[in-house]
Structures are given as structure tokens and as C-alpha cells.
Amino acid sequence: MEAIRRTRGLVTAAVTAVVACLLLFHTAVPRLPGNAMSLLETFLPWLGLAVPAGLVVAVVRRSAVAAVACLVAAVVWVGVFREVLLPSGAGSPAAYELTVVQHNVSDENTSPSRVARVLLGADPDVVALEELTPESLPAYRTALGRTHPYHATVGSVGLWSAYPLVDIARVDLRPRAVGSGWDRGLRAVVRGPRGEVATYVAHLPSVRVRPAEGYATAWRDESAVLLGRALAAERAPTVLVLGDLNGTVDDRGLAPVTSRVRGSRGDFAFSWPAGVPLARIDQVLARGAEVTATWTLPDTGSDHLPVAARVRFPT
Secondary structure, three states: OOOHHOOOOOOHHHHHHHHHHHHHHHHOOOOOOOHHHHHHHHHHHHHHHHHHHHHHHHHHHHHHHHHHHHHHHHHHHHHHHHHHHOOOOOOOOHHOOEEEEEEEEOOOOOOOHHHHHHHHOOOOOOEEEEEEOOOOOHHHHHHHHHHOOOEEEEEEEEEEEOOOOEEEEEOOOOOOOOOOOOOEEEEEEEEOOOOOEEEEHHHHHHHEEOOOOEEHHHHHHHHHHHHHHHHHOOOOOOOOEEEEOOOOOOOOHHHHHHHOOOOOOOOOOEEOOOOOOOOOOEEEEEEEEEEEEEEEOOOOOOOOOOOEEEEOOOO
């Protein structure tokens, strides 16, 4: 009986130990078949659900070993995502100089006016949109143009600004296997109150889970490499990247981008899917400036929630 008591909960303890190790060292795990690690990194915060589940098992099994392992995993989770649990102080007017909004509006959205109302409710200085269509673009120009008279569009992505835009250019993010006419990247310089900001709007290819391939990210990853190269060549001291990157900042597939620009981890701000948000795949990232806060806006009828962020420039 004593031996049985000692082995109670060992499986639960082992599982929670693996969870703790993945939280801490997921970047050190090599690529696995089917891009399993990239999929796990997309939903990394949700690994914390193993802790309450493990504690229930520990109580039922009366296992001190499992309980201790769960508490260790809980401490690790808090350590990894501590910024979410700490107040950011971004509510202070002195904490930021620019408010930006990023949104994949969905090419099936039938109410651009509703979208515009929600986005403008955040009082943004800059608005980036993806999945614009030739049919919806005039409505967005009208709805956003009253407060954001400067705008640029390339293909299905667009940028609206309260400040002048110059040096507008297409950014080639097209994977080799995709046909011509696929334009999802633009760069423009925003002449804001604190100087010029090179601003990129990007919509990387979607990812899918397929039986034969697993987590199919090849096109997304190839596009991320192209965006990373553009950022590496960017000489402007202040850079913003706004877009639906179809990946989280923890996803190794976005490393070519996230190694060049950083966002805020002060809030999860899950943006997809809109009905039951599970991951933030819509990003506001910066270099030469700090994203001090990120949050989501109400549903607009898209399958994504809009993401708003505050940006602070160095003094």
C-alpha cells in the first residue's frame, strides 16, 4: 500500500512537468513533423489549463507529488505571462503618443460603416485594414476619410492616417507558389507629431490544419521571411508593423518578423476567432518605439476582432 501511495499521481506530475518545460523552453524544441511546435506556440497561454486539471486529479488521487508539480507549473506560467498580470500604466496620457488600430475586416463583411464606427471609437491616429475588396473600398474611404484624410491602398491592404503619408510603396510578400496579383503588403511613412514613422501593413497567408500536412504554415512562413527581409533593409529609425500575420508572437514561424520588431505582452488581446477568441494573430509591432498596451475592440462582423494599441516614442 505504501508503494501505491508513493506512485499516485505520477502521470499527472509528469504531464504538468512537461507543460512547465514547454512554457519555459519551447523555442529550444526542434521542429517536429506536422509543425506541431508552431501549433502549440500559437496557443501557448492555454497550456496553463493543465494546472487546474492537474490539481483536480491531485485532490482526487490524494497525491502530494502531483499537487506540488501543478503548483510549480502554475508559478512557471505566471512567470512567463507576468506582464499580463501587472498593470501597464498605459491609461495615463503621458504613457503614449500614438494610437493605432489594426483589423482584418473580412472580405465578406457587408457593413463597412459599422466597422468604421467601431474602429473610430478607439480614437486612433492610424488605421490599418486587410481583406479590402474593390466593392468595399469606396465605403471605407468615405467612412474613414472624414477623420483620416490621408490614405494608401495596395491590393487588399490599406492604411488611413490623421497625419500625412509619404513614400508609399508596395511590399512584395507573395509566396513563390502563389499567382500574380496577390498584393498584401504596403509601406508608407507617417509624418506624425514625433517625426516620421515607417509603417508597414501586412496580411500573411492563412494557415490550416490538414490531415496530410499537419499544421500547414509553409506559405505563411515564406511570406514572413520576405517581410523580415524588408524590415532588415529598413533604415528608418522608427518602424511600425500592423497586420494580420496569421500567427502569434510566440510562433516560431514568425521569427523573421518578431526578431526585428516587438509588441506589447501586457494583455493577451486574443483577436481570433471573433466568436471565441483563442489567439492574437493580429499584431501591432514596433522598432525604435514601444507598444505600451494592446487591447481588442468590439465585434465588427468579421471573423477577427480589431486590435488597438498605444505607441510611445523615446524621449
